[in-house]
Amino acid sequence: MIGLKRGALAALFAALGTVSVSAQSGPVAIGTLPQGSLGYSIAAGVAQVVSENTDVSMRAVGQGGSSVFIPALNRGEIDFSTSNTFEAVFATQGTGNFEGNANPDVRVAAMLQPFEVGIMVAADSDITSLDDLRGRPFPVDYARQRLVGVMQEAVLDAAGLSADDLDGVPVPNFVEGANLLAQGTVAGVMLAPGSGVVRQTAAQVPVRFISVIEGEEAAAAVAEALPGSYVGRVEPVDRLPEITEPVDLIGYQYALLTHADADEDTVYSVVKALYENKEALSESHGSFRRFDPEDMALQVEGAMYHPGALRFFREVGLVE
Structure with missing residues (x-):
């Protein structure tokens, strides 16, 4: 399209x-x-x-x-x-x-x-931070949803990483990224907790979110890259089983x-x-x-x- x-x-x-x-x-x-x-x-x-x-x-x-x-x-x-x-x-x-x-x-x-977006991985994955994504297969490009790529780039840059540090798997959108995560083809995907896509993926494989902003310098870098954004702390609640511990995600309106x-x-x-x-x-x-x-x-x-x-x-x- x-x-x-x-x-x-x-x-x-x-x-x-x-x-x-x-x-x-x-x-x-x-x-x-x-x-x-x-x-x-x-x-x-x-x-x-x-x-x-x-x-x-x-x-x-x-x-x-x-x-x-x-x-x-x-x-x-x-x-x-x-x-x-x-x-x-x-x-x-x-x-x-x-x-x-x-x-x-x-x-x-x-x-x-308010809205939060972060990175979701399989619940049994050993990934606990962005640095653990080095060398892992991970969605990139987002040809039909370039904004997802821009957000992903912002958190990676703030953590001292880039797409070159990943084993990039081109996808058109986050839906395909979630499908690949459910299949075990990629290590994670950028999504919003509470979304239907998260629930659909969790029905196939247990999932959890990791923090994508760690420290004041990273928070400032993300806020500069994404105007109006902030650190969005998401706490575990019954309606968000994918949040297994407090995580800091990209927050915005x-x-x-x-x-x-x-x-x-x-x-x-x-x-x-x-x-x-x-x-x-x-x-x-x-x-x-x-x-x-x-x-x-x-x-x-x-x-x-x-x-x-x-x-x-x-x-x-x-x-x-």
């Missing part, structure tokens, strides 16, 4: 029954990661709550990766997507996984919830994105519905238990909010 031309991609979304909000003639798409990912579950929860509490009919549309749906968002072929704070910066500025391919019309609609030309009133209505319906969001997916309406307008240097979102945030006192 990476090679789709603009017209073909627009036709794809049209075939799925989704349109731009400017047309107001059918469901509005939220471009997101494939079904089974935590990103898809978050987008589906947003779509459900917005559809039930506004005049906007919204649906999640899973795609191969952000390299597909964020350019479509920038062009106005879809009006919303899910992603994260640093990808919003990368896309807008043409850096990171969008190096040389700026998408200047991407805007933030709202921060949705997952966000709802839109584009500069999206209808201001529509963006306002969407953000308002999310702000006023935390309970419904939590019922749609457990991860929204961590959603805090007061954090919806958190500032990240380099990320720009849509005017419709800012109008609502000013009304409720989240921004001046």
Whole structure:
């Protein structure tokens, strides 16, 4: 799908029954990661709550990766997507996984919830740190999800490693990486605890996460590479059996994105519905238990909010 031309991609979304909000003639798409990912579950929860509490009919549309749906968002072929704070910066500025391919019309609609990503290994593996990955077969490239590769590169660099220190196994996305882990072909994979892909993998082979940020210097290096990120400590809880001990992962805010030309009133209505319906969001997916309406307008240097979102945030006192 990476090679789709603009017209073909627009036709794809049209075939799925989704349109731009400017047309107001059918469901509005939220471009997101494939079904089974935590990103898809978050987008589906947003779509459900917005559809039930506004005049906007919204649906999640899973795609191969952000390299597909964020350019479509920038062009106005879809009006919303899910992603994260640093990808919003990368896309807008043409850096990171969008190096040389700026998408200047991407805007933030709202921060949705804290999110953590790290490296998952087999439970019986002898791997306890990033350094133990030296010489091991490990997913690389992520041709359809370049952002995963950028995050992996950030934690490896901070630990004094690079892809050259791994026995790299090219994969298109984290789903294939997880499949290879279940088969015993690779030593680990970068994933988000609590996601459907993690549960599916754990059903085939017991898994656990390891810390990927160790020490203040590593934390500072990761924060510089991934704007708006931080050390996300994840503690063992019953609902996350893959977390067998406290681990430090890449933490960041997952966000709802839109584009500069999206209808201001529509963006306002969407953000308002999310702000006023935390309970419904939590019922749609457990991860929204961590959603805090007061954090919806958190500032990240380099990320720009849509005017419709800012109008609502000013009304409720989240921004001046």
